[in-house]
Amino acid sequence: MDLNIKGKTALVTGGDSGLGIETAKFLAREGVNVVLSDKANGKELRDAVKQVEKDAQDGAKVMGIAADISKNQEVLDLAKKIEAEFGGAHIIFHSAGARGAAGDFLELTDDDWMKTIDIDLMGAVRVARAFIPQMQKLKWGRMVLVASENAFQPYEEESPYNACKAGIINLSKCLSRAYSKENLLFNCISPAYIETPMTDAMMETLAKEKDISVEEAVEWFAKNKRPHIAMERRGKPEEVAAVVAFLCSEHASFVNGSNVRIDGGAVESAFG
Template identity: 60%
Template sequence: MDLNISGRTAVVTGADSGIGLATAKMLAAEGVNIVLNDKTEAELEKAAEEVRAQAKGNAQVLALTADLTRFEEVQQLAAQAKEKFGGADIVVNCAGIRGAAGDFLTLSDEDWFTTINTDLMGAVRVCRAFIPQMQAKGWGRIVLIASENALQPYEEESPYNACKAGIINLTKCLSKAYSPAGIMINCVSPAYVATPMTDAMMKELAEKRHTSEDEAITWFLKNKRENIVVDRRGSASEVAAVIAFLCSGQASYITGSNYRVDGGAVATAFG
């Protein structure tokens, strides 16, 4: 399918690995100019080379570091995108952390603030910086990354749960404000996808259970994610495929929605 976005410009945060990198590759293959963002220059440049290898036609790839917990750096990212490409048409905010996890009563204010500052306020800052560019164009696509945890929270991840629920609410709020101007704003909720974040979780679990990481994955699926009827971890490209469609010209009547890419992980039919 031609997504009808060749020549557009996309900013992808959290793009040096996982869902962000997979999304950037998919959009570049559609002829989209890509601004890759993450915090570590060396890893980001390596990712940029992978994206350039997928780029179609005259699509260009620019790697820019910025820390989304600092609004001045997000503003600079937006300014650089405008200078190079005339501004963003598409923004996909994949940057995020699991944050502190454990018994609710053991988590400090700092634990909460650290997670909120990245997972929720990072998205707020990105939207605040790039929506004006889309308003000027009269066209835009924003995709934020929520999680199954927003709808089916796990007790040991309360800060992450709350932030991801906030992302779904933020998505709906922004769509009501800006979709009349042609900016379609949606979010995607993955579940147990093979990314560096879940790799770290499985490594920690394997060490705790004194097993291999493959055995930890099998145990986790059976005991912690029993609703995943596909019975495996998802891939970043499976999530990126949904994101890419939401960025497309065809997604012109879709806004304020949350799309679950979870293998059935959320047990309810609603939400």
């Protein structure tokens, strides 16, 4: 399917792995210029750029720019660099984030909460604030934020993350109401148990705790912690990327303020 976004420019935060890099590849195949951004300008980001370049079609350019979303000035500098290079970003896929502090609610400190909020909620606020003016200037825009199944079906050991992801859904809806008349569309996705570095780290920790292999930990977690996933497996990043790419396309021109669950059925409720 031609997504009719050839020649547009996209920023993908958290772009050196997981959902970010797979979505970047999908967009590059559609002829979209892609800027991959992550916290550090290290080997991972440089390698990600090379991988996405292999998928680029129709003259699409790919570049990497480091930016820490917990630092407002770095986000503003990122926006300036993209505007200077491409005239601005039409598409924003904000996938940067972290699990943050986890554990017993009564043992989590204010600092634990604030560090998680600063990345998972305020990071999205900073990115939206920096790039909405560019989309306004271009008179066309798509922004997709990453929420989570945790927003609907919270897990007790991840209370800061749960709260932040619920906030992401509310933020997306707020932005959609504020700017849709300017041809700017805002949506979010709620993935669950996807093969990403974050869940990889969770499974490695679980494997050590239970003295089992990582593969056994993946199976145990799916059966005991995500029993409603009918496929009994983790989702693949490319399965998420396909949905994100659609939301960034001309074909999604009447999808606005929505949250799309990509969870294999992990959320038990039909109406969450």
